[in-house]
Amino acid sequence: SQELEQSPQSLIVQEGKNLTINCTSSKTLYGLYWYKQKYGEGLIFLMMLQKGGEEKSHEKITAKLDEKKQQSSLHITASQPSHAGIYLCGAGDGSSNTGKLIFGQGTTLQVKP
Amino acid sequence: EAGxxxxxxxxxxxxxxxxAFWCNPISGHNTLYWYLQNLGQGPELLIRYENEEAVDDSQLPKDRFSAERLKGVDSTLKIQPAELGDSAVYLCAxxxxxxxxxxxxxxxxxTRLTVL
Incomplete structure (x- = not known):
């Protein structure tokens, strides 16, 4: 079965610094989703990547899917306290695309003012 | 649009x-999911509905968990009886x-469930 490994598990950065979170899959990715979760709340959709080499940006957050479609990265530029939370990557369960998502364990981000 | x-x-x-937990999906969304999220982990799928049909319930512990989506809109997830290990967050999507x-x-x- 497919597994997603996120690194690092947790991250503390000073406000204004850049950071990167990685998501590595044990199998080819057929659609990779990035979500953000505040403690005690649901998941907020950030971006979805599907094609190898694809890159998307929203405000100061950029996500990329590598050419081989087995790894994705999420990059935050000039971090702010509002970026703090848990970032989760999720992927479809294979080429059959049953709609089921497999998630990584999450990366907890703290941004110090 | 309401979430x-x-x-x-x-x-x-x-x-x-x-x-029992209740979920009302976004209007017009025909597919509904129930996930279980333990502390420090990503969500894990329990059951997926397409309209009123449960198309994937392979991860649902059927001895104590049940779910329904009778009219293909809102859904209810039930646990009976609850065990200490059921303490978790139950997410609907x-x-x-x-x-x-x-x-x-x-x-x-x-829904954050605490079983004492």
Whole structure:
């Protein structure tokens, strides 16, 4: 079965610094989703990547899917306290695309003012 | 457009008691998902509905968990009886299409269950 490994598990950065979170899959990715979760709340959709080499940006957050479609990265530029939370990557369960998502364990981000 | 609605937000019960969670998906979304999220982990799928049909319930512990989506809109997830290990966040999500399309899942705020 497919597994997603996120690194690092947790991250503390000073406000204004850049950071990167990685998501590595044990199998080819057929659609990779990035979500953000505040403690005690649901998941907020950030971006979805599907094609190898694809890159998307929203405000100061950029996500990329590598050419081989087995790894994705999420990059935050000039971090702010509002970026703090848990970032989760999720992927479809294979080429059959049953709609089921497999998630990584999450990366907890703290941004110090 | 209203998001996915879940209730209650928090529930504390004693072990062996029954509990039920309710979810109303985004209007027009025919696919509904129930996920379980343990502390420090990503969500894990329990059951997926396309309209009123449960198309994937392979991860649902059927001895104590049940779910229904009678009219293909809102859904209820029930645990009876609850065990200490059921303490977790139960998330509901919905998407516009089912299999065959990489459609984005939108999540509700979740129900945090504590079993004492």
């Amino acid at each position: 996915v609605v879940q209730s209650p937000r928090y529930k504390i019960i004693e072990k062996k008691q029954p509990v 919905s998407s516009r299409r089912g299999a065959g399309g990489t459609d984005t899942q939108y999540f509700g705020p979740g």
